[in-house]
Amino acid sequence: MNEPKLTGISFNLFALVGILVILPISTAFITNLGSSTNTKYESSMKPNDFIWNDPYLCAVDNFDDYSWVEWLDVGDNVSQLYEINYGTSNPPVNYDFMADGAVLSHTAGCNNFYYQYGNDVFWGNSRDNHRSIESQSFKYPNYGGYIGYSGDDFTFRIDENAFQHLDDTQDLSGIKLTFIDNFIGYNCDSVAFRNISFNYEITLIDFNKSLSKFYGGFEDTQKNSYHIKFDPYNNQNDYCVESMSLNFNFNPLESIELNEIFTDYDNMSAIIRVYDIEDEYNINYTTGFSDLVFTGTNKHQTMFEIRYVDTIQTNFFLSGGTFILGGILWLLAIASTPYWNPLMTTLGGKK
Amino acid sequence: MNSILIIIVIGSILGSTSIINAAAKNGFLSSGLTRSVAGGVATISSSSFMIGYTNVETFISAAANGSLGLAGFFFIGGLAALLITWAGNLLEFGSAIK
Numbered sequence: 001m002n003e004p005k006l007t008g009i010s011f012n013l014f015a016l017v018g019i020l021v022i023l024p025i026s027t028a029f030i031t032n033l034g035s036s037t038n039t040k041y042e043s044s045m046k047p048n049d050f051i052w053n054d055p056y057l058c059a060v061d062n063f064d065d066y067s068w069v070e071w072l073d074v075g076d077n078v079s080q081l082y083e084i085n086y087g088t089s090n091p092p093v094n095y096d097f098m099a100d101g102a103v104l105s106h107t108a109g110c111n112n113f114y115y116q117y118g119n120d121v122f123w124g125n126s127r128d129n130h131r132s133i134e135s136q137s138f139k140y141p142n143y144g145g146y147i148g149y150s151g152d153d154f155t156f157r158i159d160e161n162a163f164q165h166l167d168d169t170q171d172l173s174g175i176k177l178t179f180i181d182n183f184i185g186y187n188c189d190s191v192a193f194r195n196i197s198f199n200y201e202i203t204l205i206d207f208n209k210s211l212s213k214f215y216g217g218f219e220d221t222q223k224n225s226y227h228i229k230f231d232p233y234n235n236q237n238d239y240c241v242e243s244m245s246l247n248f249n250f251n252p253l254e255s256i257e258l259n260e261i262f263t264d265y266d267n268m269s270a271i272i273r274v275y276d277i278e279d280e281y282n283i284n285y286t287t288g289f290s291d292l293v294f295t296g297t298n299k300h301q302t303m304f305e306i307r308y309v310d311t312i313q314t315n316f317f318l319s320g321g322t323f324i325l326g327g328i329l330w331l332l333a334i335a336s337t338p339y340w341n342p343l344m345t346t347l348g349g350k351k
Numbered sequence: 352m353n354s355i356l357i358i359i360v361i362g363s364i365l366g367s368t369s370i371i372n373a374a375a376k377n378g379f380l381s382s383g384l385t386r387s388v389a390g391g392v393a394t395i396s397s398s399s400f401m402i403g404y405t406n407v408e409t410f411i412s413a414a415a416n417g418s419l420g421l422a423g424f425f426f427i428g429g430l431a432a433l434l435i436t437w438a439g440n441l442l443e444f445g446s447a448i449k
Contacts, residue, residue, distance in 0.1 A: 019433075021366060027410040253413050315420075322414065323422040329429030336436045 015336070030321030034252030037310035038173050043121040044165050044304045050114045050124075068123050068162050069302055072271065073155035115182060115301050117228050122180060122301035152198075152277040158270040160207060162304050166265040173255040173309035175202070175248040177272070179293045180226045180241050181300045188240035193225035196292075198277040200246050204258060207267030213258055218248060224293065242293040246274065252314045259311060 113124025158177070166172070186192050201216035226243035230236075250258065262268050277292065293300050411430065414423030 024407045027407050031406060031410065253418055257418065319420055319422040322419045322426045326422060326426030326429040329426065329433050333429060333432035333436045336433065336440060 015332070019332075026321075026325055030318060030325065031252055033317040033321060034314040035173075035309070036317070037313045039307045039309070041174065041176050041305040041307045043119065044162065044306045045114075045121055045123075046165075047114060047116055047121060049165050068159055068304075070157045070159060071154070072157055073153065073273075115233070117231065120178075120303055122178075122182075122303045124301065153273070153275040155271065155273045158272065158304070160267060160269050163265045163268040166268075166306055167308065168263075168265055170308035171255060171259040171311040172262075172265065172306060173250050173252075174307040175270070176245065176303075176305040176307075177248075178226065178243060178245040178303040178305070179300050180243045180303075181293045182228070182231075182241050185228065185231075185236070185239040185241050188225060188227060188238075190240070192242070193223055193240060194279065195221055196224050196244070196277060196279050197221040198244075198274055200248075200272065200274045202248050202273075203271045204262060205269050205271065206262060207269070211261055213261055215248065215250065215254060215258075218246070220245075220247065244274075244293045246272065252309070252318055255309050256311060256314065256318075 115122040115124070198220060200218045200220070201214065202218075203212055203214045205212045222245060224242055224244060225240040226245075227238075227240050228236075229238060231239070411427065413419055414427050417423065419426070
């Protein structure tokens with residue numbers, strides 16, 4: 001009758017296992033609780049925000065004031081002229097002569113061109129300059145254009161203009177970019193749509209480029225389709241177009257950190273890289289087949305969505321939860337000494 | 352006895368990791384939790400099967416870096432006290448808990 005319910009070794013195991021199980025679950029619970037005040041994603045720009053010849057955006061003497069998106073690295077590219085001059089060797093080959101960052105192939109903020117599907121508002125036509133690399137056209141007048149291979153690594157910059165319509169009084173907790181190509185629509189069950197997987201990362205930068213913060217490790221697998229329930233431009237219902245969506249869902253600690261660094265969103269910009277893109281049907285992106293929304297010869301549209309978090313509540317949940325967890329650890333530490341043993345007494349362990 | 356101990360400890364790690372992974376995959380956790388937390392660096396637990404511990408490691412790292420304020424230091428203190436006590440007990444008495 002007086003035998004302990006837990007012997008020394010079993011109680012040690014009980015404590016160790018308890019820590020190994022409880023610690024990850026409790027920290028996940030605390031950080032997840034901090035995310036509970038996130039708002040839903042909303043398009044950062046409403047139709048009224050698109051103004052023809054906006055005096056701010058159309059300051060043509062300042063290129064940075066002229067764009068929403070600039071492509072910094074359009075991936076590998078092959079043109080017919082390239083093949084004539086350099087042969088048709090398979091990638092990887094040196095594509096250095098392909099100029100990145102062509103100035104005319106971005107979504108310009110100087111027009112009022114947008115598309116709206118339901119509550120989703122997309123910036124007007126954008127190119128990744130696979131089709132019209134202006135500098136290359138000047139260099140090679142008979143430039144043959146894009147013929148297919150694009151690689152699996154792309155980098156672009158979201159300019160300050162895109163951040164102008166954010167609410168500075170709120171704290172950012174997520175950025176979501178959705179690219180669509182609305183030039184051709186398909187039945188949503190079409191084989192054109194399939195799962196693609198990719199990694200992506202973002203570097204947020206302030207206007208003077210004196211501050212920057214890198215957030216990496218994002219990965220996703222998603223179907224490359226965007227469902228258009230009603231198309232007011234063509235008066236059509238229920239079809240899909242090619243799409244890719246990058247969801248930079250910051251966790252509570254990241255949200256607090258970035259909102260401490262960037263107090264004025266008007267001055268922010270972002271450099272985004274998407275890489276290691278894989279297609280479940282066509283991993284190598286064989287020549288002549290375009291899988292990604294921003295490759296090929298068509299223009300694409302971009303939706304920039306943001307969401308906010310209540311930092312005061314988030315801080316309360318995080319700090320409160322961490323404090324309670326810390327208190328439990330302190331009590332467990334004291335209870336592990338010979339001086340105070342409430343658990344052993346309660347459980348009838350070996351004295 | 353040692354082999355049983357090792358099996359139970361590994362089982363606990365895998366069990367808790369599975370719970371976290373299942374929760375994350377089913378949308379019960381913020382997707383950011385399976386990535387490294389800002390202010391913290393996950394190196395030990397960055398391999399995919401240990402992803403449930405990525406958050407623990409980065410949580411500890413963020414607390415140590417001051418991202419969680421005084422509560423974070425209180426947490427780190429508690430964790431350190433627990434580990435030191437267990438290590439001390441183990442050396443002095445041959446078992447972690449007295």
